[in-house]
Amino acid sequence: LPASQQEHIFNAAWGGSHKTGQLICNACNQSFSTNVDEVFSLYTTAIMNAWSFKGQRHKSVPIIELDGDYVLEAGAKLRIKPEKPLFEEKNLPNGQIRTKISFNSKGEAKRWLNNGGAESWLGRSLTPEEREYLLSLIKESEPQRREPEPQEASTTLNLRNQYRSSAHTILKCLGFFLPDLVCSPLTQPIRQFARYDEGDWRLFAVEPEQFFSLGEEITNLLGLGVYHNSVEIYWSSSSRMIVGILTLLNRVKRAVIISNNYAGSDKILYVFEDTNLSKKPPTAILAEIDSSKFCQPLLGVQYFAQPTKMYEYFYNELVGLTSIYNPIDAMKAELIKSLEEVNKHHTTLEGSTIDQYQTLYLNFFIKLGKVLQVSVDSVKIDSKLQEYGFSRLRLELKGRNITDPEVESIIVQAFDSVLSDWTQNRL
Structure with a gap:
């Protein structure tokens, strides 16, 4: 370090924009970007599509391809998938051929006419009269609307890589604000899991039970909504754990055990970064907690013990x-x-x-x-x-x-x- 290839703290595909070369080397960066960090794109694409915004690596607001005849454009607008003109021909008793041509829109039909599609179809040039006649047909045509029906969709979830990616991001936040902890023996198991895929992911993955969420309070106070990513890290004396919670665009949460051998006071580190492509570094708030003032532990965890659950x-x-x-x-x-x-x-x-x-x-x-x-x-x-x-x-x-x-x-x-x-x- 510093690495020649800078790494996003919050993935660019999630809307993150700040990069640094001070956290991980080029080899680690390449490994995460090609094998791990794209695993959440299904979730973030759906959120960005609904709210009509894009991440740093998107040329436009993401479009969602459905299994049926439709796509979801920006703002979750349901549209028929773009298709080539549909030609239907019927032989008549007098030897003539009646042709019906279907387009997705009048604009598409006009482009077909003006860009040589009609000539290619006929195999010859159009006369001015024929061109004018076809243009009048397009102008006078009435749309045939199809009411959209529920669309089939399927996907495969790689939960192991979801938690590796979550751990990776949580560790980067720790490395950016509390670098000594990332180098500590306390975090070696989670580092080995995130980087080298060592260990059973279910030993690190938990459901958090938070008595108090600093992240939710700040999100509501600042009105951040979906336009930010965040990490909350809890040091819990009662459970002897350090637990990190990654929240993607205020919608998807993943909680990871950073260490289960902690001895110390209770505290919370909250890190957030907006998604407006500002490239500003994440903001962090560290809060010391007096657990004696709470009627229950600051944080509880629940493992995913049963496959059905x-x-x-x-x-x-x-x-x-x-x-x-x-x-x-x-x-x-x-x-x-x-x-x-x-x-x-x-x-x-x-x-x-x-x-x-x-x-x-x-x-x-x-x-x-x-x-x-x-x-x-x-x-x-x-x-x-x-x-x-x-x-x-x-x-x-x-x-x-x-x-x-x-x-x-x-x-x-x-x-x-x-x-x-x-x-x-x-x-």
Whole structure:
């Protein structure tokens, strides 16, 4: 060290952008990048697709290829897979041939006509009259819409490499902020597992039971949402363990035992890095904990002892991410974008502005009902919005600046409160 090839602390495919040559050598970097660290791309692609943002190594927002006839474009927009024009020919009794040509869009049909596709199909040049006739057919054509059906999808999960990649990232965070611990004998087993695939991964992989999460508190306080990756490391005197928790884009968690031979005080190291391609180094907060003030241990762990339980855990996580989080996250991203668009055209809070906010929220919950296949009572939604602050916006805060902290707080809290009522079946 320093290595000539710099390594991302949080993988570029996850949206990480800060690199350093001070943590691992070129050989280790190459081994992790080719064999281990791409193992989470299934999860991060789904999250980035829903929220319409890309990582450093993506040329555009990731597109999700489904097994059927569709793809998920940015914002979880379902689109038919691009296809070549479909030709159907029928021989008529008079010796003529009737041809039907299908395109995915009128734009595709025009490109086919203008770029020589028609000439290649006919085997000759078009006359001006023929070209004009075909163009008129394209303009006058009516779309034949297909309602999308549930799509099949399958994948293979490499859980061993998921935990190797998690350990790798947690150790890099330790190396960046507390390098002496990474070189300590306490961490040798996890280093051997991460780098050389030594040991049973189930001895390192655990479900954490956190009494207090510094990461969740900071995420809520700073409003980081999915636009960050983080690592929490717990030194627990009661369990005699050091446990690291990697959280990818605020959605996917993996907990790894860094050491099970710890003797010392309780503390937490929280490390996070945003995904806005700023290339700024991660931020860290180290907190000493007085465990005597807690009514239960700071951290508990649960091993994946039973294969059935293990399967259910990862299956449910993946199904939840793809079938619930993905569409709902996409709707949230669209809602936020629409709210920002409203704010661009208004400087003060007026009745018409409040009406637009209310309409956007109602449309969100109607779409949410369709995704979850439950009925939506728009009257109750409207009533709750008024109860949770919209009536106050109308009666007390009209004329205030749109960016007034009190106004912004009510707009956000009203939505969060109604969503909470929804998820707890109180509507």
